[in-house]
Amino acid sequence: MVNDKESRKIVDIIQDFARKSSLFVLAYGTGCGAIEIPPTMTSRYDAERFGIRGAATPRQADVLLITGYLATKSLKRVIRAYEQMQNPKYIIGFGSCTINGGMYWDSYNTINRLDMYMPVDVYINGCMPRPEAVIAGFAKLQKLIQAGKADGWERYQNNLEFYRKNQKKIIHNWVMPDYNW
Amino acid sequence: MSNLVIILAIFGWAILTYLAFKINKTLGNVFVGVLALALPAYFFTYTPSDYTVSVMGMSLQFGFTSFASLFAMLVVVLSSFALLYSIPYMNKKDRLGWFYMNFMFSVGGMMGILMSKDLVSLFIFWEIMTWSSYLIVIYQGKKVNKVGLKYMIFSAIGAYAMLMAIVLINKWSGNVNIEQFFASFPNYSSAAKLLSSLLLLTGFGVKSALMPLHVWAPGAYTKSPMSYTAVFSGALSKMGIYGMALVAVNLYVHSNMPIMGEVIAWAGAITAVLATFWAIFQNDIRKLLAYSSIGQLGYIAVGLGIGTELSVFAGLYLAILHGLFKGVLWMVVGAIEHRTGKTDFRDISGLIKKMPFTFFVALVAIIALAGMPPLSGFVGKWMLYESMITSNHFIMVLFIFLSSTAAFLYCFHFLYGLFLGQQEDEFLKDVKEVPVLMMIPMGLISLSLIAFGTFPGLIFKPIAQAMSTLGFENVTWRMSSLTNAWGNSMFLKPANFMFMAVFVFFLIIITVVNHKKTKKVGTKDIANGGEPIRDEDNLHYSVDIYRPFYRVISPIMKYKVETFYKRISKGIEEFFQFFRRIYSGNGQTYALYVVIFLTALLILSSTIF
């Protein structure tokens, strides 16, 4: 699973461990899946024991949790929030809608494939996924981080033109400032 | 050269400046500059000599006491800086000659006050100072009618109270000499003591804007050009403090009337609290600073009123310091007004981008004002608190603490509203840093504020000398440590150096670590729920920002002294409006009055004669 372990310095390993164990989540309640976040965080499932806690602003967040379908209107906000997050940053696509549009696959104002517009690190399937599935998704992300493979933010940086092109197809009145990190 | 000649020279120079401006603006500016440089040059090299003039059978004496020369130092420094600052600041305004003439008149008036060794000449110079400042208050001519009138009326009330005191003192002491007044004061009857001191306090209290006589101050400070307000609030109001210190300390401390000292101190404490509250809710920077000035003068009054060695020392220190930092702050406001033309929080934001130097001096002055270590304001605050605690003014100390904590609110509002926050292009267009001639005064005073923070001994020395005039002999002071009456000490050097060392250490760390990956972004790029901010959006939050606090203290804020005065004056006017119907316009009625008067006199003649 982790092949190039030798090439990584000890500092990176420590840092990746810290990143893995402390995930500040910016939960973007875009769709119906947001209702699953509270049980995930509260006493029944308690995601905090894995170091996962909510962050109030994108500046402090590590993980952008996209909970469900993204309307064309909210896509703009999500992109904006994602771009305001500090590197390294991760996206978890939550629910079927982020994968293929789910039950909204033929809606005129939702997007179907999230990773056309944003670099998703981990998808969590289900409509909607149970908290167990969410935690499993986080565990997957942690593994990727530990391995140094959660590089969605690098992909976004490198393929910015691709993403921008797709984004601009959806968002017609493009008023966002330039990309920054 | 006698001192009086210098005062007359200033007055003469004022008139010359006026004439010079009639000829040519540049020539006039040269005249202004010459005075600005000559004033400190003369003052710091002269040797005092006494001089006596005899007028109308009274002998008027002139000469500096070391107490007066402390304030004279402040006046000289501040006014010469303000004059320098005025040259670029006032550049685009008209009737400059008039302005500078009155400016110099008021400087001369202040010097005259400090030079007077008798009450009559003090009063004369006091009034010269008053009307010249009045003329400057109304100089800009925008909505000054009420403000000017208010200032004049309150000054008149104060001055006339003082005049009454002078007249009575002349009767009770036999002459108007200040020292002899103090010498003979213990022999006064208790009613005379109370009356003369209350009247004098009213007189001085008006100028030092003590509640409830402060009503004129916000308007007057606001309406005059900022370069003058720096002197107005920084030095001119200190004349009230000067008088109050003389009276308070000499009379109440040395004549065993501590109750009057308590009156002053309480007036000061209440002033400090209420004025600070008012300052918090202002949306105009000039108003904010005006109320803040009133509050700060309250602290000084507290220091003088308590009357222990440390408290008087603190009062004087704060007086000097308030002159300095408030001078800078008014100059900052002037700089902003000069560059943006606005003074309302609604119309300004994010100036740090365009005016970093101004921001820096404002920051220094604000820290000094807030009384926080490591700058000089803390020294004054420390001495004030310690003097209050060691002299068992434990309720008053709460008032002062409440006031100075509340002061943080408007300090933040000032810095944040003007310099920080959203950088709106519409506000910042065509704005640039102020000219060098405006930077120099602000910069130099700010430097002194920083220096006094660690080495307050630099101004402790003249203050200690001044204290000897007030009757506190042999005040001990050290260069950078403070001691209270219980022997507890505060060492400034380790504290400030420690603070700076830690600060610098972490500054290096935080700057170096991830240096390349640290990026500066504009203030439009903020986290606000993902909504991109367009350029035309104004998200600056600086108007009415202390609503919650207002809701807490609204029961107090509902009552304004001003309404009280308004009611009184309206009542008087209404009364005379009714009264003037005596002059009915009918000749017969007037004849009737004559007959009635005659009849009344005849009837009452047995009782009258």
Add this chain to the structure above:
Amino acid sequence: MDIGRFLLTSITTTALAFVVGMFYAGFRRKITARVQNRVGPPVYQNFIDVVKLWSKKSNITHGVMQHLAPLWQIATSITTLMFIPILVDSTFFVNLTFKGDLIFLLYLMVVGSLGMALGAGEGGNPNSAIGVTRGLTQMIGFEIPWVMALVALMIQHQTTTIVGLMDVQQASGTWLMFSSPFAFLAALLAMPGMFRYSPFDIVGAPAELASGPISEFGGKYLGTLMTNGSIFAFVKLVLYVDIFMGGATNLVLLVVKTFVLYMFPVLWGLVSPRFRTEQSVRFFWGWPLFFGLLGILQAAFL
């Protein structure tokens, strides 16, 4: 003073404060979780958080003041720490304790907040400014009872230094919290405000203000702020212990005392909803003020 020795002690003190403070924060999270019937994060979770924040690969700042804001905070905390006696009659943790007094500490402790306020202000985020104004307003609230408590102690024992107050407790053998109960009550009630724990956490309310003043801080800035938070928490606790609980003769005792004291705001916070700004000011100007007045009266007339 031996500069090397001073460096050693001051760094040790800071490290101690940092570690203890961090663990306290961890315990707070753990306790909160347990009370809420959760497992909660490990107690060292905050260390991980700080490391992660420092290892962020990009950092955003809006200008100089925001860059300096965490420094104000941390310089304040560490300087304050230097002026507080950690242990009673310790020869090691002397630092600068004999060079300052309570008024200085009172003022020094707010310097950081104001520096932070300026930094937050420069961010340009309206949420930050709102948070700052709330924080400053709340500060007026809790400072008054806190100062009243201190004034009561100072006038009662005719000293304005912490060392003086500690000596008084040493000499009498009674803690000031027992000999001046009203002052202690006032100070204790002011404490949650000082920590900005619930119910006084309107300043940085995450849901409505997007964490308020710190909403533009991320990465190393947030890391510095968290570091500072833990140090400052320790500072405040030690200050309370020194003043009211007679200080501590060794580190274990210190930790015990501070921990017990720390539980007060933590546990109170757990069961409290959030006060609005004016409600919290009114709260502080209610019973705490009354207790403070009683304390002053006791000090002045008894």
Add this chain to the structure above:
Amino acid sequence: MVVANPILYVALPLLVAFLLPLFGKIHKELIRVVPGLLFMFLIFNTVVLFSEVTSTGKPIITQIAGWAPPIGINLVFSAFSGFIAGIISIMGLLVWVYSYKFKKVEFDNSLKYFVLIMLVTAGSIGVVLTGDIFNLFVFLEIVALSSYPLVAFYRGRDGAEASFKYLIVGAFASIAILLGIVLIYSQLGTLNMAEISLRIGEMPEKIKITAFILLFLGFGIEAEMFPLNGWAPDAYSQAPGPVGAVFASMTAKAGIYTIIRLVFTLFDIDAGYQLLLGMGIITLVVSEGIALRQEKLKRMLAFSSLGQMGLLMIAFGINTKAAVVAGMFILFNHAVIKSLLFFSGSYLVYNSENKNIKDLFGFGKKLPLTAFLFGLGAFAIVGLPPLSGFWAKLSLLMASADSNLIALIALILIVSVVEIVYYFRVVNGLYFKKYTGEFEPHKPSWNASLVMLILAAVIVTVGLYPDLIYNYFVNAADALMDKANYIQNVLPSNFVGLN
């Protein structure tokens, strides 16, 4: 002295007044020139006589028609009366210079104007100098009779109305004075003031008091005392601008002189002083208060003038030397400053129909010099140092302090605040209200500006160095207070009491 003689004060203006039409027949310009020459001569007269008085320290007594007092009529030029006469003649000259080109006066009008001014001058100085009480009455009537037409001088205004009111009240004054004289004469059989003063004790108490009250009433009307001064604001405000100054500096001076003589010299009633003091206080408070509510500039100035008269009465009513000195100072100030205010004020409201204060808003920029001088006058009259008004106020306050009248000090100062309010309303309006454009400003002619500048210079100079004229006040006060000396000097040395 051949050239200078007190009698010339009265005789010359009267003579000139009657000869003026004849001069006009010779050359029209002479009508305007001759009064000026006369005033100059009067000033010369004053200077010469004054130097003599100061050198000898004795008043100059002139007997008319060679009858020695107490039978004959005599003029007394003492340091006190001479001082007032001097003020009147100097102010006369200034008024002349000011009115030299005041408006476009027709030949006829100019003639009338200067004749009346001459008569007022003659009357006022006569009142001040005369040593005979009936003669004083006659001079007062001359003043009054010539004032009535002066008030009604302009046809366009309500001058006639004001004049008629003045006439009614003035007639009452003359009746009261005459009755008082009748009473005195019926008891003492003399009209000489010195002799009356000497023998006043012989009068039965009741009659003495009645006579005093009657005279007090009559003179009070002339001195603009409160309930009796209904005519004054109307007259001041309707008369031509310089005439306002004439009233303030001449007739009012004559009026206050009579009442001072009445209380100080003629009668020995102590309560008289208190009555004067009380009436002064009432006058001061009421007038200044009402001035606060005036919409018209000249009316405001008039009420302010009344207030000053009240202040004068207070000063003389206190009856100590210091207070009298202060009173002299105020008297001097009132003449100078109020004239300046009337002079400049009448140019400010020159074109205004109603002379409202709001008509002159914004004139500070239109008429810079006039507005400035008005402002200076306002500053001076409210007593701001270093202008002359301050010293007067200071000396009055010190005098009242010496007499333990602490409440009075407070009262005077409170009233001064009121004074500041209404004067500064005008000054603020001048400079900081918007110019309405309704009325064209009228530039003062050069002679008017000259007069105003001279007055301003006097105000400033005296303010800077009051000792310049302070000694005159002291001498005048000495002369007034020393009743015995007055009697001794006036009556022949061989005069022995009648009993």
Add this chain to the structure above:
Amino acid sequence: MSEELMQQILSISFYGASLALILIGVYGVLTKKNLIKILLSLTIVDSGVNLLFVSLGYIMNGTAPIFSPAIMDGKIEVLKTAPMVDPVPQALVLTAIVIGLGVTAVGLALVIRLFRHHNTTNIDEIRNLKW
């Protein structure tokens, strides 16, 4: 009827008459609304005062006042013994009458002016200047 009684009756009637005149005049000034009537009342008062003055010096059967040494002393007692009318009041009254005449003349001129200006002679309606 003795001479003294006659003298007394005379003086009382003189005084009474002049007092009555004065009061009538004052009443007139205070109550009449017509300007001319007011002026007339003023002259009536004047007459009263003049009468009073003149009656002071009157002595029954007195001779014309020719200069005599007695008067030089200015003693009233002398006047009583010498049956001579006191000349001074007469001289004064002459002056007073002249003055009264002047006042009346000026007053009438003013009345004419006022009537032209206001078209009325009612004093209540001529109140442009008030307060």
